[in-house]
Amino acid sequence: MARISAGVATSHVPAIGAALDLGKSREDYWAPVFAGYDFSKQWIADEKPDVIFLVYNDHASAFDLKMIPTFAIGCGERYGIADEGWGARPVPDVIGHPDLAWHIAHSVILEGFDLTIINEMDVDHGLTVPLSLMFGQPDAWPCTVIPFAVNVVIYPQPSGRRCFELGRAIRRAVDSFDEDLNVQIWGTGGMSHQLQGPRAGLINRDFDTAFLDRLVKDPDSLADIPLVEYMREAGSEGVELIMWLIMRGALDAEVLERHRFYHVPASNTAVGHLILENKESRSNS
Amino acid sequence: MALDKPYGDIPGTTIFDSMKARQGYHLNQFFHSLMKDENRNRFLADENAYLDEWPISSEQRQAVLDRDYNRVIELGGNVYFFAKLFFTDEQSFEIGAAQMTGMEPAEYRRMMLSGGRPAAGNRYTKEKNDGQN
Numbered sequence A: 001m002a003r004i005s006a007g008v009a010t011s012h013v014p015a016i017g018a019a020l021d022l023g024k025s026r027e028d029y030w031a032p033v034f035a036g037y038d039f040s041k042q043w044i045a046d047e048k049p050d051v052i053f054l055v056y057n058d059h060a061s062a063f064d065l066k067m068i069p070t071f072a073i074g075c076g077e078r079y080g081i082a083d084e085g086w087g088a089r090p091v092p093d094v095i096g097h098p099d100l101a102w103h104i105a106h107s108v109i110l111e112g113f114d115l116t117i118i119n120e121m122d123v124d125h126g127l128t129v130p131l132s133l134m135f136g137q138p139d140a141w142p143c144t145v146i147p148f149a150v151n152v153v154i155y156p157q158p159s160g161r162r163c164f165e166l167g168r169a170i171r172r173a174v175d176s177f178d179e180d181l182n183v184q185i186w187g188t189g190g191m192s193h194q195l196q197g198p199r200a201g202l203i204n205r206d207f208d209t210a211f212l213d214r215l216v217k218d219p220d221s222l223a224d225i226p227l228v229e230y231m232r233e234a235g236s237e238g239v240e241l242i243m244w245l246i247m248r249g250a251l252d253a254e255v256l257e258r259h260r261f262y263h264v265p266a267s268n269t270a271v272g273h274l275i276l277e278n279k280e281s282r283s284n285s
Numbered sequence B: 001m002a003l004d005k006p007y008g009d010i011p012g013t014t015i016f017d018s019m020k021a022r023q024g025y026h027l028n029q030f031f032h033s034l035m036k037d038e039n040r041n042r043f044l045a046d047e048n049a050y051l052d053e054w055p056i057s058s059e060q061r062q063a064v065l066d067r068d069y070n071r072v073i074e075l076g077g078n079v080y081f082f083a084k085l086f087f088t089d090e091q092s093f094e095i096g097a098a099q100m101t102g103m104e105p106a107e108y109r110r111m112m113l114s115g116g117r118p119a120a121g122n123r124y125t126k127e128k129n130d131g132q133n
Helices: A014-021 A031-035 A038-047 A098-110 A125-135 A160-175 A205-217 A227-234 A238-249 A280-284 B018-023 B025-033 B037-045 B047-051 B058-066 B069-074 B079-088 B093-101 B105-113
Strands: A003-010 A051-056 A071-074 A078-081 A116-118 A144-150 A182-188 A255-266 A269-278
Touching (some): A003 A238, A003 A280, A038 A255, A051 A238, A098 A144, A125 A182, A160 A182, A182 A238, A205 A227, A205 A255, B018 B025, B025 B079, B037 B079
Parallel strands (some): A003 A182
Antiparallel strands (some): A255 A269
8 A cells, every 4th residue: 555654844945956056055055954954865765755745836837827726736747847037957857656646636636625637747946946955966856756736826825724634635545545655745835935025035933933843743723824824924925834734734643753954044035844754654564 | 895805914015816916917927938048038139029029018017127026016926927037137036035125135145144034023014114124
């Protein structure tokens, strides 16, 4: 049976990808950011996931304003790398897992989550920067990836509660897939940041710390934070944190926190990172 | 009946909501077109001629030509869309953000390195009317 063994949360700041691609990762400004992922690179080399279910948001790359899906699952075989305005990042194409992706789509749609199905699209920094942070610069990504895009660009975004419950439905879907697969779920984006207007540069370390603590220990109550509170407290783009709730919803009620990292700044943003291991499904495997 | 918009009192912040998406549709589609190298080159070669191809208002057009991003936001632009213009201009997101705050890039970077703009005093317009640090 497929099982979700662990969850990873990480910011996906585009400047982090640019720093890596341009060979700046050892500069004083960037070195502390990458050092926060040293443990994670070793951890994931040991964990060897077969599939990553990667929750991210598209930043006006694959989805312009012609079509704006609230939740979209990538069921394709392969995804190219988007040119976001400065040329495509020099990273490998992303290989999908269509069988598991379609299985999850089928299962969660029947549970009432009306997903959009994507077979062809390019993926942007929201998806590739987390892969780079966790895997470095390989010639090919070491596992398959199911992209799962959430609208966090246009208000109203889906509520935190809806995201958390969707995570739970994704968990049930993965658990019912017959093939023996080690699946991780990643939630990306955040933490506090505001990229626009006179209030740009807002960082709220207290909010971020409380969010990390509650995500680990009390995610059910965290899911009730209204969207406006993210915007007010964590910046207009801090609302991306709802994507972490999808990840958390797919994990056991009790998880083991293996790693935590928090750093300010990366460009305009607070970088947050967690590795959470499922206790129950790991012991059953 | 009016829609619930509980975010109007966040200082220095325009939430890109349904009405903004309606207002900024063509403007944002113009920005999105700059994802293609060929379009970036055509735009940079003759900005006015390229903008002629898009059904945007004269105010939107002027805001683009002026690189006045706070005005772009006011007229329905979204940051992830107009970031394509930052990159077309070979400018970083950090510098683009600094410009919208009215700070010099070096001053903005110092603020970020010292922990960013604090939330205290910047949550409600009644606390702070201009969103400035």
